[in-house]
Amino acid sequence: MKKTIQLCVLSLLIFFLMLISSTSAQDSEQDRERLYMTKFCITCHGQKGISVAPNYPNLAKQNEQYLVSQMKDIIKKKRANKLTLLMTEHPVVISISDEEIAAVAIYMTNIKLTP
Template sequence: MKKTAQLCLLTLLALFMSVLSASAQDGEKLYIYKFCVTCHGQKGISMAPNYPNLARQNERYLINQVKDIIAKKRANKLTLLMTEHPVVISISDEEIAAVAAYMNSIK
């Protein structure tokens, strides 16, 4: 009985881990499909001085910033680059979370 419970726990843990890594992987694809890569650079290191690097940034912070930028709560001339991009603003909350997990996980 104890063994079965342990096996169940291990299976659950494995499932949980695969879900976690799947979302980080999807985030990597979304980072490209949603054009983030064109400004924020491969591996989250941008090529322009006024385009911020995103690699390894705090996940919660990234989520909040993307949401604030899209909602125009954080708005300036540079954030217009994101809000005037039709593909960028089409990103959903779930996709934002996946991209943030990916950016945070970049080595």
């Protein structure tokens, strides 16, 4: 009996672990869009990648490979100017991982601009 309970608890634990790991993945369009919002990209680069100010670039439909390389350069400060500093001084933006950069680039490339 005790063993059965232990087994049940263990399998429940494994189930929840699987649930957590699957929800933190960035493999659906909604996950990638959420990343764009929670990493604050939206505050400057705007809804659907159309920027909120004339000195901020639009990112919608930009080439995926280019987005990844620019993001990496900006974060490593290889590409640095007064405006990229706005990005790199933002603690949430700078905390983005390589996997998240790849996911957010897919999101920006595939943005549909028509309603």
